[in-house]
Each structure stands twice: as C-alpha cells, then as structure tokens.
Amino acid sequence: MTENDRQTEEKIFESATEVFVAKGMDGARMQDIADLAGINKALLHYYYRTKDHLFNAVFEKIAEQMFRKFSPVFDANLSLEEKIRFFFSEHISFLQKNPRLPGFLINEVNRNPERIKKFLRNIEIEKLWQTLLSQHQEEMKKYNITNETIPQLMSSIAALSVFPFAARAILEALFERMGIDFKEYSEQRKEYAADFVIRAISK
Secondary structure (H helix, E strand, O other): OOHHHHHHHHHHHHHHHHHHHHHHHHHOOHHHHHHHHOOOHHHHHHHOOOHHHHHHHHHHHHHHHHHHHOHHHHOOOOOHHHHHHHHHHHHHHHHHHOOOHHHHHHHHHHHOHHHHHHHHOOOOHHHHHHHHHHHOHHHHHHOOOOOOOHHHHHHHHHHHHHHHHHOHHHHHHHHHHHOOOHHHHHHHHHHHHHHHHHHHHHO
C-alpha cells in the first residue's frame, strides 16, 4: 500500500466513523461517506466493497479502542478502589469526547447482536475476571465480592457511567428546568459514581 493509499483509507475510515455514529447503519449512505471524505463513490467501493463491510470495520475498531483504553484496569499495581476511580475518570472523559457513542453502540448491538457476540468471542472474559480475582483476593473477601457477584458489580459500574450519555437528551431537558449544566454534572459524576460504588461494596 502506497502512502497515498494509506491516507485515503484513513480519510474514508474517519469519515465513515463520523457518518455511522451520527446516522447508524441503516441511516448512513455510502454517498454521505464519500462526500465527507472528498472522494467519489467508485473509489470508496474500491477500498470497501459494501456498506456492511465498511460498517463492520468501523464497529470493530471502535469496540477495540474502548477495550484497549481501559486495559490499565488490569494493572496489578493499582488497588481495587484505584481501579474503580480510574475507570470512571477515564470512561466518562471518553464519553464526554464521544457523547454519541453509547446510543450508537446500543442501537447497533440491538439491531445485530451477532456482531458484538462475534467480537466478544475474541476476548477471554473469564481470564479477565480471574485476573481481577487473583490481584485482589483479599479485597474481594473484604467486600464480599464473589465469582457470582462480579458480573453484577461490573455491569452496575458500566451502567453508572454510560446511562447519563445514553439518556443525555432526556437528562438535559430535566436539568435545564433545574438549572443544572450537563457538562458540569458529567464532570462531577467521575467522583460521585466512584464514591457511590465504593460505599456500596464497603457496606
């Protein structure tokens, strides 16, 4: 691949990501992507034969970036509490920069659940859980966290972070009437959500 080819492919990928996130798979058109990338549709089809092929590449890249960004959660040098605080700080910062992603991912997972199942087959979920257990065996006992309750804890943590952005339009309408700024609220949530979880598991 020449440097020009690489730059063109990157431009297509960036444009496709923007269009897909804004409009979803069903609402996006290849012509929209070609126009945003500043190329003709024939060239777009040369690099990515179909919209589905391009969408799969975008979806998998977004999911991969999200998982990679939070890999420090499995750093053995961080305590369980530090990992909880790290997750909320980094995840909410990520969503502040990409506020449309939760709605996009939820819609597309519901539209085609096999896509996310296929992606998750490449991730050793049980190994990740075992890593957390081995790193925090004493803390797990202290907080009464078991193999059975870890999925509940992890999904609760994710929901506390994702929900405000997935339901942003509703919350902004409510907050406006209460004189609350959503950006300020989301910044405060980094600490509030972490404190909430730590207090919950400490009881």
